[in-house]
Amino acid sequence: GYGNFLRAAHSSFADMCEVPEVLRGRPAACEPEFLPWRHVRHVESYLALNFFEAALSGSAGALERLDPAALADVEDLDYQRK
Numbered sequence: 001g002y003g004n005f006l007r008a009a010h011s012s013f014a015d016m017c018e019v020p021e022v023l024r025g026r027p028a029a030c031e032p033e034f035l036p037w038r039h040v041r042h043v044e045s046y047l048a049l050n051f052f053e054a055a056l057s058g059s060a061g062a063l064e065r066l067d068p069a070a071l072a073d074v075e076d077l078d079y080q081r082k
Contacts, residue, residue, distance in 0.1 A: 007076050066079075
């Protein structure tokens with residue numbers, strides 16, 4: 001499968017925006033129009049765990065959880081299975 005986070009920026013994959021602004025400045029990537037890293041990390045973990053459970057254990061349940069129809073309601077995620 002292939003997942004694409006919509007509205008993601010570099011900061012969506014790291015916790016740099018959690019550092020106080022006085023220490024990091026105010027990069028545009030920390031603005032609210034980009035996905036927060038906690039949301040992205042949660043979705044990434046869900047996808048990765050189900051992928052490995054399906055691939056390594058042959059779990060039909062994990063494969064069902066990766067079905068594009070099952071993931072259609074995940075906010076800001078465009079997911080396709082190839």
